Amino acid sequence: MRYEFSAIEKKWQAIWQENGTFRTGESTEKPKYYVLDMFPYPSGSGLHVGHLEGYTASDIIARFKRSRGFNVLHPMGWDAFGLPAEQYAIKTGTHPKITTENNIRSFRETLQAMGFSYDWSKEVNTTDPAYFKWTQWIFLRLYEMGLAYMSDVDVNWCEELKTVLANEEVDEKIADGYTVVRKPLRQWVLKITAYAERLLADLDELEWPENVKQMQRNWIGRSEGVEIDFELRCHGKNLRVYTTRPDTLFGATYLVVSPEHPLAEKLATADNLKEVKAYISRAKLKTELERTGLQKDKTGVFTGSYAINPATGNPLPVWISDFVLISYGTGAIMSVPAHDSRDWEFAKKFNLPIIEVIKSPHDVNEAVFEGKESVPVNSSNSEITIDGLAFREAFDTMASWLEKKGVGKRTINYKLRDWIFSRQRYWGEPIPIKHYEDGTLRTETSLPLTLPDVEAYQPSETGESPLATIHDWLYGSDEFGSFRRETNTMPQWAGSCWYYLRFIDPENSERLIDPEREKYWMNVDLYIGGAEHAVLHLLYARFWHKVLFDLNVVSTVEPFRKLFNQGMILGEDNEKMSKSRGNVIPADHVLKTYGADAVRLYEMFLGPLEQVKPWNTNGIEGISRFLGKVWRLVYPEQEGNKAELTDETMPEELLRRLHKTIRKVTEDTEALKFNTAIAEMMVLVNELQRNGCRNRTAVESMILLLAPYAPHITEELWQATGHTGSISNEPFPDYIAGLATDSVVQIAVQVNGKLRGTFSTPAGTPQNSLIETARNVESVMKFLEGKAIMREIVVPDKLVNFAVK
Numbered sequence: 001m002r003y004e005f006s007a008i009e010k011k012w013q014a015i016w017q018e019n020g021t022f023r024t025g026e027s028t029e030k031p032k033y034y035v036l037d038m039f040p041y042p043s044g045s046g047l048h049v050g051h052l053e054g055y056t057a058s059d060i061i062a063r064f065k066r067s068r069g070f071n072v073l074h075p076m077g078w079d080a081f082g083l084p085a086e087q088y089a090i091k092t093g094t095h096p097k098i099t100t101e102n103n104i105r106s107f108r109e110t111l112q113a114m115g116f117s118y119d120w121s122k123e124v125n126t127t128d129p130a131y132f133k134w135t136q137w138i139f140l141r142l143y144e145m146g147l148a149y150m151s152d153v154d155v156n157w158c159e160e161l162k163t164v165l166a167n168e169e170v171d172e173k174i175a176d177g178y179t180v181v182r183k184p185l186r187q188w189v190l191k192i193t194a195y196a197e198r199l200l201a202d203l204d205e206l207e208w209p210e211n212v213k214q215m216q217r218n219w220i221g222r223s224e225g226v227e228i229d230f231e232l233r234c235h236g237k238n239l240r241v242y243t244t245r246p247d248t249l250f251g252a253t254y255l256v257v258s259p260e261h262p263l264a265e266k267l268a269t270a271d272n273l274k275e276v277k278a279y280i281s282r283a284k285l286k287t288e289l290e291r292t293g294l295q296k297d298k299t300g301v302f303t304g305s306y307a308i309n310p311a312t313g314n315p316l317p318v319w320i321s322d323f324v325l326i327s328y329g330t331g332a333i334m335s336v337p338a339h340d341s342r343d344w345e346f347a348k349k350f351n352l353p354i355i356e357v358i359k360s361p362h363d364v365n366e367a368v369f370e371g372k373e374s375v376p377v378n379s380s381n382s383e384i385t386i387d388g389l390a391f392r393e394a395f396d397t398m399a400s401w402l403e404k405k406g407v408g409k410r411t412i413n414y415k416l417r418d419w420i421f422s423r424q425r426y427w428g429e430p431i432p433i434k435h436y437e438d439g440t441l442r443t444e445t446s447l448p449l450t451l452p453d454v455e456a457y458q459p460s461e462t463g464e465s466p467l468a469t470i471h472d473w474l475y476g477s478d479e480f481g482s483f484r485r486e487t488n489t490m491p492q493w494a495g496s497c498w499y500y501l502r503f504i505d506p507e508n509s510e511r512l513i514d515p516e517r518e519k520y521w522m523n524v525d526l527y528i529g530g531a532e533h534a535v536l537h538l539l540y541a542r543f544w545h546k547v548l549f550d551l552n553v554v555s556t557v558e559p560f561r562k563l564f565n566q567g568m569i570l571g572e573d574n575e576k577m578s579k580s581r582g583n584v585i586p587a588d589h590v591l592k593t594y595g596a597d598a599v600r601l602y603e604m605f606l607g608p609l610e611q612v613k614p615w616n617t618n619g620i621e622g623i624s625r626f627l628g629k630v631w632r633l634v635y636p637e638q639e640g641n642k643a644e645l646t647d648e649t650m651p652e653e654l655l656r657r658l659h660k661t662i663r664k665v666t667e668d669t670e671a672l673k674f675n676t677a678i679a680e681m682m683v684l685v686n687e688l689q690r691n692g693c694r695n696r697t698a699v700e701s702m703i704l705l706l707a708p709y710a711p712h713i714t715e716e717l718w719q720a721t722g723h724t725g726s727i728s729n730e731p732f733p734d735y736i737a738g739l740a741t742d743s744v745v746q747i748a749v750q751v752n753g754k755l756r757g758t759f760s761t762p763a764g765t766p767q768n769s770l771i772e773t774a775r776n777v778e779s780v781m782k783f784l785e786g787k788a789i790m791r792e793i794v795v796p797d798k799l800v801n802f803a804v805k
């Protein structure tokens with residue numbers, strides 16, 4: 001019989017659906033395993049082969065864990081609020097709900113055609129009022145806890161999209177060609193900074209890729225420093241700066257404040273006022289990136305005022321420059337041009353003094369010397385000296401001296417900023433807050449607060465959301481008076497901050513999640529997704545999770561125990577797949593041509609899961625041939641009957657090969673090393689075929705090993721070999737340890753760490769006899785002659801090393 005993937009795949013997908021094969025078990029007696037994908041945004045362009053990579057990986061794990069006796073939760077849903085559906089609505093007038101529904105249908109079909117073993121009864125959709133009721137509920141808890149507040153903030157305003165962007169989104173939008181400017185707007189802000197320390201500390205415990213943890217650490221950006229007061233001459237006031245380098249105080253030769261600093265204009269003396277004012281208004285027009293970017297040309301203006309350096313007693317000129325940000329530290333700095341490159345450039349441009357205070361290998365007037373490796377010099381006064389001290393000691397000595405004098409205070413600063421949480425959009429969760437005429441705010445009493453229908457989706461020029469035009473929805477009154485609803489909606493990140501919880505209990509209308517279920521299922525054991533979410537989504541979700549922990553809604557402090565980033569699949573041209581490049585390989589197309597099992601196997605065989613790798617259509621043909629060989633283990637002839645499987649004994653070598661394969665596939669699958677597991681199965685299939693093997697255990701074991709990878713063909717063959725019931729309910733095969741090792745191993749013999757010979761020996765040969773044989777290997781003997789053997793080091797089955805003198 002021929003292998004007709006298309007009929008077979010459809011047949012089994014229908015059976016799985018009908019029988020609810022992948023329904024999550026209700027029993028809490030089994031150990032649980034929660035394996036989660038980063039759920040997709042259902043875009044209009046559909047899924048491409050890149051999307052399927054991570055989903056295939058998580059599906060293999062889900063199926064593997066089921067066959068290892070776990071109760072597995074493997075759900076799927078839709079992160080469906082967001083800009084593209086709204087942009088499409090602006091262009092076509094189609095309600096984003098309609099677009100979203102259509103896209104979801106097409107996404108779901110593709111995922112089902114891949115044979116993914118999702119429990120579809122747990123599907124969630126962030127735009128469903130039954131879902132976002134709870135997103136709004138969380139917002140109200142944040143509000144009550146003082147973690148959601150309104151503030152006039154300088155926002156990142158995107159001119160073309162007419163909306164505010166999060167700091168985290170700015171770079172990407174600028175790269176896409178949008179214009180982003182700073183502009184003050186009244187916004188909802190979430191106080192993620194209150195959780196900075198916990199977000200940082202708890203990273204250590206997570207089984208996440210080190211680079212992702214590091215990116216989060218950098219984003220949080222904890223720094224230890226000192227705030228130092230410089231007494232302003234003629235003002236009777238202090239100017240407070242933040243520095244991480246109090247050890248360089250003796251080298252501070254001028255001070256700089258941000259243009260937004262409350263003292264900036266006040267510091268201007270009459271002579272300088274005009275220029276200062278002009279500078280301050282020019283700075284407003286620049287974006288943060290333009291100000292802090294690596295642009296060489298520093299700008300600035302002298303205020304005319306001076307402040308006293310507490311270490312030297314010298315008056316230092318106070319400047320204004322836009323490279324100092326108001327949002328960090330105190331918005332003012334002490335400049336140490338000898339040892340900070342920005343300060344150095346500024347000093348060169350405006351001819352300010354440069355004083356070496358860290359021993360430098362070159363003249364600091366010629367080039368800056370940064371870093372903390374060297375020691376302080378020129379750093380003494382009548383009360384203190386830090387000359388010659390190492391950084392830490394110099395820092396502490398100086399900090400303590402400043403504190404004792406009452407002009408300094410140790411502080412910790414974070415780069416992390418509070419999260420600007422409102423968007424001037426239609427297609428998002430309405431923020432459930434009412435504004436009363438007297439200026440008070442109250443929370444909506446009945447959730448969900450749903451979106452009204454609107455005629456036009458375009459945000460207004462003033463930056464208000466289209467909701468502001470729907471008067472029926474907008475205005476109302478209750479016992480507290482007349483109110484106007486909040487017209488901002490939540491950003492796209494909101495729904496994905498907690499969706500992993502809703503999958504556990506999607507139908508619950510009473511609570512966000514049932515506490516018993518939460519205790520059983522959390523944490524997520526394995527979370528698979530793209531590295532592009534290293535900071536944004538993963539940081540926001542961790543923040544909300546910690547808030548929910550504080551509210552006793554969840555019992556764990558972190559949501560995702562283990563994270564795995566799949567490497568991107570590039571187009572055949574080695575470039576990132578994108579519509580504009582025209583190199584996108586749509587999932588539906590390859591599915592039709594090669595079938596789900598081949599696509600699944602092929603994507604996993606492309607290379608290590610975490611690596612970036614190009615698609616290569618030729619490679620998939622090889623996988624199809626492999627599936628053909630598997631098929632012929634049971635159906636050896638194209639037109640003929642099934643093979644008779646027997647209990648014939650297998651040759652020793654083949655038996656060992658079988659058990660080695662089971663062991664390797666078990667271990668590699670567990671470790672998400674799918675490419676090497678597949679390679680091992682290919683070897684076994686070749687060997688079985690070469691030996692014309694009809695042994696039932698061998699053939700059935702091979703089918704069981706392949707089942708998580710290629711679920712359709714293996715179901716079909718499982719049935720063909722006389723079984724009823726789904727192969728998905730079968731346990732993964734076990735190996736016999738004694739048979740799963742090599743029968744003969746190669747031992748390397750070294751003398752003083754250099755390879756001098758090898759020999760073969762049965763696996764498990766005891767140490768003494770390994771040493772004995774090694775000593776007598778001819779090529780080794782001459783290196784031992786006349787030498788005293790001080791020590792033998794043995795790695796069983798691998799190596800003997802003689803340390804000689």
Ligand code: ANZ
Nearest residue numbers: 223242243244245248323324325328329331336339340
């Ligand atoms: C003196 C000094 C000497 C500094 C030196 C650095 C090197 P991190 O480590 O990132 O926290 N700084 C402080 N506030 C600033 C602001 N609002 N805008 C721009 N720069 C600011 O950076 C802390 C350092 O960045 C501080 O330490 C300060 O410069 C600068 F050899 O003070 B330093």
